[in-house]
Amino acid sequence: MKTLICGGRIIDPAQNMDEIGDILIEDGKIAQIAPKIIEEADQTINAEGHVVMPGFIDLHVHLREPGFEYKETIRTGAMAAARGGVTTICPMPNTKPAIDSPERVKDLLERAKDAAVHILPIGAVTIGQEGNELADIAGMKEAGAVALSEDGKSVMDSLVFRHALKEAAKNKIPMFSHCEDKALVDGGVMNAGAKAEELGLPGITNAVEDVIVARDILMAKETGCRLHLCHCSTADSVLLIEMAKQQGLPVTGEVCPHHFTMSDDEITEDHGRFKMNPPLRSRADVEALKKGLAGGIMDVISTDHAPHGKEEKDQSMRKAPFGIVGLETSFALGYTELVKRGILSLSELVAKMSTNPAKVLGIAKGTLKPGTAADVVVADIDTEYAIDSSKFLSKGTNTPFDGKLVYGKVLNTFVDGKLVYSEERNG
Incomplete structure (x- = not known):
């Protein structure tokens, strides 16, 4: 299974990385990070204008x-x-x-x-x-x-x-x-x-x-x-x-x-x-x-x-x-x-x-370094939105922040290369 995340701002403190590029995920691992990856993939995520983080x-x-x-x-x-x-x-x-x-x-x-x-x-x-x-x-x-x-x-x-x-x-x-x-x-x-x-x-x-x-x-x-x-x-x-x-x-x-x-x-x-x-x-x-x-x-x-x-x-x-x-x-x-x-x-x-x-x-996580598990999050940091506890996937809605205007909406979450959350699909 190959996934290509294209054109995002890649942030990885473990590698001192803050740059625009592509990430290739293969068999649950980070396979490659480069400014442009030309590769056939089973799924492609357009991350242009968004941030990509561990x-x-x-x-x-x-x-x-x-x-x-x-x-x-x-x-x-x-x-x-x-x-x-x-x-x-x-x-x-x-x-x-x-x-x-x-x-x-x-x-x-x-x-x-x-x-x-x-x-x-x-x-x-x-x-x-x-x-x-x-x-x-x-x-x-x-x-x-x-x-x-x-x-x-x-x-x-x-x-x-x-x-x-x-x-x-x-x-x-x-x-x-x-x-x-x-x-x-x-x-x-x-x-x-x-x-x-x-x-x-x-x-x-x-x-x-x-x-x-x-x-x-x-x-x-x-x-x-x-x-x-x-x-x-x-x-x-x-x-x-x-x-x-x-x-x-x-x-x-x-x-x-x-x-x-x-x-x-x-x-x-x-x-x-x-x-x-x-x-x-x-x-x-x-x-x-x-x-x-x-x-x-x-x-x-x-x-x-x-x-x-x-x-x-x-x-x-x-x-x-x-x-x-x-x-x-x-x-x-x-x-x-x-x-x-x-x-x-x-x-x-x-x-x-x-x-x-x-x-x-002391675990080998928290990075996008090639060879590590593809635990990846893509987020929109430019669009303001209101926290809405009625949309929580948790059973709990106990928060004082319901209705608060914030930035930083998670769009996609990958765990071991598998897409486990998509705002487009689940939001």
């Missing part, structure tokens, strides 16, 4: 299967990813049962064998994510887990966490940390500040995140474990990660599109669509995150895609679950908020959504 890699998603299939399934989550140009996703283990053993990693991979995109499981740190007894870390890695996380909560027992970091370092598998001191949350549902007071809602302070970021960095330093800090939302998280990098520690940081796009000032009402964890922070925090992205302190953009049932989110923040969907809007928000505003170049955005996530995992 497929995005999302290190932080929730697929809800097994146990909560009414919120999302592997199939619907994978299709949502494909629509957003995301060709590889890493589902967090907080399903029911949790992905906390080699058998459950294998079961997830079996469930995902026909998914539209690559599924790379993340294993739980402790059995049942209860924070007490370590899961079989070596066994889960051998079964196919690419990282460890207790996402949805922190491992609050520091001694248990130290043992986990040592075991992770021994098995050369990264730790993805959700940084939240549970006791300090104290019933909070949104960022502590003037808007929370205006709405009469209990707040979540920055310290809830920052104290665990500091702890986990110090413990990673002690144990030598590779540490990836998930969904960072505060100015001090950026500062702490910068300090870790200055010491040469193997620490990376992730920012979600909602945290660099929106502040708590923009919350218009007490509604569950505005409730996420960490919460939308202050404008000062938003600006610090953008500076961290621009300065190379924050390495990765991931979504923390967290679908819920409509009735669950359509209520007060006091009662609604935390979570926002993001797979179908991440590139558009990144391009609109960061590239259009001059904070990142397009190549830098692609690096944070594709090249750098591949480096965090």
Whole structure:
């Protein structure tokens, strides 16, 4: 099977490439990149006026299967990813049962064998994510887990966490940390500040995140474990990660599109669509995150895609679950908020959504280099459009960005050379 993508602006940070040209895909691999390729192909994609990029890699998603299939399934989550140009996703283990053993990693991979995109499981740190007894870390890695996380909560027992970091370092598998001191949350549902007071809602302070970021960095330093800090939302998280990098520690940081796009000032009402964890922070925090992205302190953009049932989110923040969907809007928000505003170049955005996530995992993806898997996305960055949650392929529509005008519409997504999403066909 041969596919020819013609005349697009090819962006590949891994090859320092930003040029107009053609890409030939053959037998699921990138076969050739050149200014002009004269070759018979089974299908031809005219990418003139559009950008062609390595497929995005999302290190932080929730697929809800097994146990909560009414919120999302592997199939619907994978299709949502494909629509957003995301060709590889890493589902967090907080399903029911949790992905906390080699058998459950294998079961997830079996469930995902026909998914539209690559599924790379993340294993739980402790059995049942209860924070007490370590899961079989070596066994889960051998079964196919690419990282460890207790996402949805922190491992609050520091001694248990130290043992986990040592075991992770021994098995050369990264730790993805959700940084939240549970006791300090104290019933909070949104960022502590003037808007929370205006709405009469209990707040979540920055310290809830920052104290665990500091702890986990110090413990990673002690144990030598590779540490990836998930969904960072505060100015001090950026500062702490910068300090870790200055010491040469193997620490990376992730920012979600909602945290660099929106502040708590923009919350218009007490509604569950505005409730996420960490919460939308202050404008000062938003600006610090953008500076961290621009300065190379924050390495990765991931979504923390967290679908819920409509009735669950359509209520007060006091009662609604935390979570926002993001797979179908991440590139558009990144391009609109960061590239259009001059904070990142397009190549830098692609690096944070594709090249750098591949480096965090140590996998041979995130590039269009000939010989690699043909995970490719074609997008229109010039036409403005409105986000329409009614068209989401995810089961979840819980987003505060419905109706927002953005640039960066994904037109085609290829996984291993197979066209898994076409805006023309599916849009």
